[in-house]
Amino acid sequence: MTLVRKNIAAMQGYVPGEQPRGREYVKLNTNENPYPCSPAVKAAIGRVCTAGLQRYPDPQATEFRERAAELFQKRLPAITPDWILCGNGSDDVLTIVTRSFVDSGDVIRFPRPSYVLYETLASIQGATAEVVDFEPDWSLGERFTAPNDRLRLALLANPNSPSGTMIPPEAVARLAAALPCPLLVDEAYADFADRDCLSLVADNERVLVSRSLSKSYSLAGLRFGFVVGQPHVIEQLNKVKDSYNCDALSIAGATAALDDQRHFQRNRAAILATRERLAGDLRKLGFECIDSQANFVWCRHPRHAARPLYEQLKAAGVLVRYMSYAGWGDGLRITVGSDDQVGVLLEKLGTLLA
Amino acid sequence: MTLVRKNIAAMQGYVPGEQPRGREYVKLNTNENPYPCSPAVKAAIGRVCTAGLQRYPDPQATEFRERAAELFQKRLPAITPDWILCGNGSDDVLTIVTRSFVDSGDVIRFPRPSYVLYETLASIQGATAEVVDFEPDWSLGERFTAPNDRLRLALLANPNSPSGTMIPPEAVARLAAALPCPLLVDEAYADFADRDCLSLVADNERVLVSRSLSKSYSLAGLRFGFVVGQPHVIEQLNKVKDSYNCDALSIAGATAALDDQRHFQRNRAAILATRERLAGDLRKLGFECIDSQANFVWCRHPRHAARPLYEQLKAAGVLVRYMSYAGWGDGLRITVGSDDQVGVLLEKLGTLLA
Numbered sequence: 001m002t003l004v005r006k007n008i009a010a011m012q013g014y015v016p017g018e019q020p021r022g023r024e025y026v027k028l029n030t031n032e033n034p035y036p037c038s039p040a041v042k043a044a045i046g047r048v049c050t051a052g053l054q055r056y057p058d059p060q061a062t063e064f065r066e067r068a069a070e071l072f073q074k075r076l077p078a079i080t081p082d083w084i085l086c087g088n089g090s091d092d093v094l095t096i097v098t099r100s101f102v103d104s105g106d107v108i109r110f111p112r113p114s115y116v117l118y119e120t121l122a123s124i125q126g127a128t129a130e131v132v133d134f135e136p137d138w139s140l141g142e143r144f145t146a147p148n149d150r151l152r153l154a155l156l157a158n159p160n161s162p163s164g165t166m167i168p169p170e171a172v173a174r175l176a177a178a179l180p181c182p183l184l185v186d187e188a189y190a191d192f193a194d195r196d197c198l199s200l201v202a203d204n205e206r207v208l209v210s211r212s213l214s215k216s217y218s219l220a221g222l223r224f225g226f227v228v229g230q231p232h233v234i235e236q237l238n239k240v241k242d243s244y245n246c247d248a249l250s251i252a253g254a255t256a257a258l259d260d261q262r263h264f265q266r267n268r269a270a271i272l273a274t275r276e277r278l279a280g281d282l283r284k285l286g287f288e289c290i291d292s293q294a295n296f297v298w299c300r301h302p303r304h305a306a307r308p309l310y311e312q313l314k315a316a317g318v319l320v321r322y323m324s325y326a327g328w329g330d331g332l333r334i335t336v337g338s339d340d341q342v343g344v345l346l347e348k349l350g351t352l353l354a
Numbered sequence: 355m356t357l358v359r360k361n362i363a364a365m366q367g368y369v370p371g372e373q374p375r376g377r378e379y380v381k382l383n384t385n386e387n388p389y390p391c392s393p394a395v396k397a398a399i400g401r402v403c404t405a406g407l408q409r410y411p412d413p414q415a416t417e418f419r420e421r422a423a424e425l426f427q428k429r430l431p432a433i434t435p436d437w438i439l440c441g442n443g444s445d446d447v448l449t450i451v452t453r454s455f456v457d458s459g460d461v462i463r464f465p466r467p468s469y470v471l472y473e474t475l476a477s478i479q480g481a482t483a484e485v486v487d488f489e490p491d492w493s494l495g496e497r498f499t500a501p502n503d504r505l506r507l508a509l510l511a512n513p514n515s516p517s518g519t520m521i522p523p524e525a526v527a528r529l530a531a532a533l534p535c536p537l538l539v540d541e542a543y544a545d546f547a548d549r550d551c552l553s554l555v556a557d558n559e560r561v562l563v564s565r566s567l568s569k570s571y572s573l574a575g576l577r578f579g580f581v582v583g584q585p586h587v588i589e590q591l592n593k594v595k596d597s598y599n600c601d602a603l604s605i606a607g608a609t610a611a612l613d614d615q616r617h618f619q620r621n622r623a624a625i626l627a628t629r630e631r632l633a634g635d636l637r638k639l640g641f642e643c644i645d646s647q648a649n650f651v652w653c654r655h656p657r658h659a660a661r662p663l664y665e666q667l668k669a670a671g672v673l674v675r676y677m678s679y680a681g682w683g684d685g686l687r688i689t690v691g692s693d694d695q696v697g698v699l700l701e702k703l704g705t706l707l708a
Contacts, residue, residue: 003536003560004454004590005506013593016413033408042403045603049396053575053607054387056568059370088442088577091596100358103480104458117597124594126457152359182357206357214410221407221602223442236358239367240478242445243471248575249399249603253407 007126014120017321026341029319031296034338035267037218038260044252057248061086064255068226071258075198082231083201085238088245090188090212090225094121097184097208097227100240101153102127110155111140113162113325115186118155133328138165145178152181158197159189162323162333164292169197182206189294191216192271198228205230215295217257217264224254271295275336281346285353300331304353316348361480368474371675380695383675385650387572388692389624392617395573398610399603411602415440418609422580425612429552436585437555439592442599444542444566444579448475451538451562451581454594455507456481464509465494467516467679469540472509487682492519499532506535512551513543516677516687518646523551536560543648545570546625552582559584569649571611571618578608625649629690635700639707654685658707670702
């Protein structure tokens with residue numbers, strides 16, 4: 001007999017990438033940024049500590065939403081703070097969106113291979129996951145927009161993980177228009193891409209765009225993300241979020257990080273340069289490697305199985321992410337670290353493949 | 355036409371107590387602790403900032419769970435870290451527990467008047483709230499344990515808000531044994547009470563006890579809570595929580611706060627002394643005032659309606675919580691602030707009632 005709901009008892013929990021405690025690895029497995037966040041973050045957090053932590057935080061993270069609305073005004077002229085809802089990481093945003101739209105017995109649709117958490121979100125909600133394979137060119141075909149009476153939400157990581165590929169905003173707009181349900185465009189990696197889908201939100205109330213500060217602002221440890229949508233939709237999502245889902249430190253830290261756009265741009269430029277080097281050198285080692293719009297590279301080697309490579313790298317002190325999708329295949333997802341980290345990785349790989 | 359689920363569209367969002375920005379009030383409305391947290395918290399947060407925020411936090415908050423297990427060993431000898439799950443505030447814990455046990459269409463039972471959020475949790479989950487009135491002596495009668503085929507979870511705030519009353523652990527054990535479903539004992543205020551229900555968890559797998567660091571550790575701004583349950587139950591709840599639901603700063607800060615038991619005990623003693631003074635002086639002003647086991651006092655005045663009193667106090671710069679429960683009645687819930695704050699409140703009340 002089980003105390004919990006059957007769908008919970010039956011499911012496997014989501015297993016995040018290894019966060020080893022103890023041994024120090026060259027850690028290229030969970031798409032963390034190798035560089036520290038803006039020094040303004042620590043200063044802002046210090047000020048909150050000095051003012052005291054005994055009071056509840058602003059339930060609406062108003063300060064952050066005001067700054068984000070200013071920042072995005074060029075790409076989305078209609079935006080005001082009420083187009084934005086903040087979350088305790090963008091995973092919290094994904095949970096809020098799922099709970100808002102999807103009932104037990106409904107259907108959630110998303111592509112394969114993509115962010116593994118989507119399957120978990122469906123299981124927790126007691127919903128059915130409808131998985132649509134990417135086309136060989138990493139676009140999505142008509143199956144992604146096909147009618148289904150119980151379909152309530154479609155999720156699209158763009159850029160996608162693990163592939164690092166991106167569906168152009170025009171094509172995403174067409175998918176959203178054809179879909180019979182809301183579409184959440186998960187832009188956790190969009191800050192590393194050439195383009196993004198923010199502007200689509202103005203044209204279609206059924207488009208939501210989520211963002212994370214974990215990767216591009218070096219704040220994975222802080223937990224801060226947000227979602228952009230039309231105000232009447234955000235108003236509904238607001239009912240579903242925990243009242244105080246963002247703490248006082250993360251609101252202040254995230255706001256300070258967003259304000260330091262110079263630091264952000266420098267950091268981004270460094271990652272993009274290293275990404276090019278990493279992909280080029282992987283190809284020289286014989287890897288098939290997709291052009292990436294994110295802070296990681298997805299690769300497979302025609303003569304070397306991915307899992308033993310992952311294991312040998314780990315034994316050599318380098319952690320990358322081995323990913324395997326039932327019915328689809330496997331490969332290695334390698335985070336774009338610092339030049340030094342990538343140097344160590346390439347050296348170890350060179351030895352292993354020699 | 356609505357995009358979101360019908361239950362979401364139909365519900366009112368939970369409205370937390372006012373968190374005014376701008377004017378400074380004597381703020382006695384949301385049960386925040388008037389005293390600062392342990393200085394060790396700021397030091398621990400500073401160390402995390404210095405080490406950097408670019409990495410994901412420990413998904414299991416292991417450091418905190420280890421220390422909490424040590425601390426609670428006297429009251430619950432069986433406890434080890436796997437009896438504990440941490441949350442982004444105890445509201446996050448309540449959400450995780452609700453999602454784990456309750457499906458759309460199921461029933462959640464809780465007393466009235468109690469924590470208003472319980473109703474919201476039921477609505478979001480698409481569940482029915484079954485509300486059982488407290489008896490005149492603030493105990494719970496047989497209706498609370500009555501059979502119901504769809505009943506999946508019972509919630510009991512103990513000490514209760516807004517009454518500040520407590521059902522003794524032996525009586526809670528009997529309720530849990532008689533209930534056909536798990537019972538979450540919400541001990542957000544238990545640190546201010548004479549007793550608690552922690553030990554019940556060892557005897558009954560269907561008892562869960564949740565705690566918050568918001569009030570008794572002066573950390574409302576940090577968002578940290580946890581739930582204690584038998585390991586096989588905690589294992590299931592773990593599947594439902596967001597992977598990284600607690601950030602690196604809050605894990606370090608909460609652990610440091612827990613470690614400083616001297617600060618905690620001093621703070622608690624101050625609150626308890628002021629609570630006695632507050633209740634005594636309210637009675638002198640003619641209020642009916644229940645003996646409180648929490649950091650607030652619930653009161654009504656036989657000759658003065660509660661809402662105008664709340665409004666007049668607010669106009670005079672003192673915020674208390676006016677609470678009204680449909681079909682039950684209303685009153686004022688006054689947080690035990692510092693002696694100075696309570697002095698201002700009593701002086702204003704004296705003038706208003708004169």
